[in-house]
Amino acid sequence: MNASRRLFQLARRSGPAALLGLTLSVATAQAQGGPIPPADIPDGAAPADPLSLAPLLVPEQTDPAALLKTGKSDPAAPRPTEGRPRPGLTLEAKLLDGGPSIPKGVIWRVFAKQPGADGRLPLIQETQGGTVNLPLKNGDYIIHAAYGRAGTLKEVSVGGGEEHDTLVLNAGGLKLDALVGKDQSPLPNLVKFDVFASDSPTTEERAPVVSGLRDDELVRLNAGTYHIVSRYGDANAIARADVRVEAGKLTEMRMFHQAARITLKLVSETGGEALANTSWTVMTPAGETVFDSAGAFPDAVLAIGDYTAIAKHDNQIHERNFKVEPGLNREIEVLTK
CATH class of the missing domain: 2.60.40.1120 (Carboxypeptidase-like, regulatory domain)
Structure with a gap:
C-alpha cells in the first residue's frame, strides 16, 4: 500500500478495555462473511432505514450490541415486565457467540422451508425488534435475521409449546x-x-x-x-x-x-473576467481524458499529477499545462493570448 492510500483503523472493544490500540496494518485475509441467504430473501436492511446508521457512543463500559444499536425506540423489544416465556418460538440475535442479545433493530423474517409454486420460499412472517416471540404452527422454517447489512439464517423446527432459538450474526x-x-x-x-x-x-x-x-x-x-x-x-x-x-x-x-479541487477559467488577461460559453477538457500526459465540462467556472477534484487544460471558445483552442498538488485547491487561468 503506497503513501497515497495510507490508512489507520481503530477498533473499540467492550468491557474494561474500552479502546483497542492504534493499528497501522490492514488485514488481507479472505472474507469470512456470514451465511448467504436464499436468493428470494429480501435485502437485509429495514425498509425505512436502509443502512440503520447510528451515532458513535462509547461509554467507559458497554457491550458490543450497545456499540451498534440504533437510536430508535422499538416497541417490539421486550420490557422487564414481559420476561415470562410465552407459547410460540422466541428468537434472539447476538453479534458473536457468547455475547449479549441485540436489544433492538433486528429484522426477523420467517420463511417456509418448502418452495412455493413459483420456486421461491414463501415469506410467512416479518417483524422488527430485539428478542421477539412468534406464534408459529408446528413445522419446519427458515429464519433470517438482519442487522443493518449483516445477516444470517437458520433452519428451525417448531413442535408446539415454549421454544427458544438464538441466531449468531458474527457481525461488527x-x-x-x-x-x-x-x-x-x-x-x-x-x-x-x-x-x-x-x-x-x-x-x-x-x-x-x-x-x-x-x-x-x-x-x-x-x-x-x-x-x-x-x-x-x-x-x-x-x-x-x-x-x-x-x-x-x-x-x-x-x-x-492525494488530490485537490481545481477551478478553471478562460481569461483574456491574468486576473481578468472568466469567459462564458467555453468548453473544457482536462487530459493527462498520456492522453487520457479525466474531466469534461462547459461554462465559465468549471471545477473538478483531481488526483495529484500533471495535466493539460484545453478550452474551446469561439471556435478557437487554448491550452495550459498545470500540476495538481495534494490539498492545494486553486484556480487555473488559461489565457486566450
Missing part, C-alpha cells in the same frame, strides 16, 4: 472517514465510500455490499475482510484499501486522498 460495525494530503479535511459532501466483499480478484466488478457511504456513517456488516473504494469528487481522485471487520467490534478506518 464499520465507520469510515477521509483526509486530504496529511491532515486536511476534504471539501464537504464530496467523499463517498463503496464497500465490497473482498473475496475475489475481481472484487470491484461485483455490486458493492454498501454504496455511497458518507463520512462518519456507521454500517453493520458480517465479520470478514472488505475492500473499500473511496471517491473524492467525480473525476479520478480514488483511494483503495482493505479492512477487517471483527465480530462484536466497531472498526474505524481513515483513508487519505
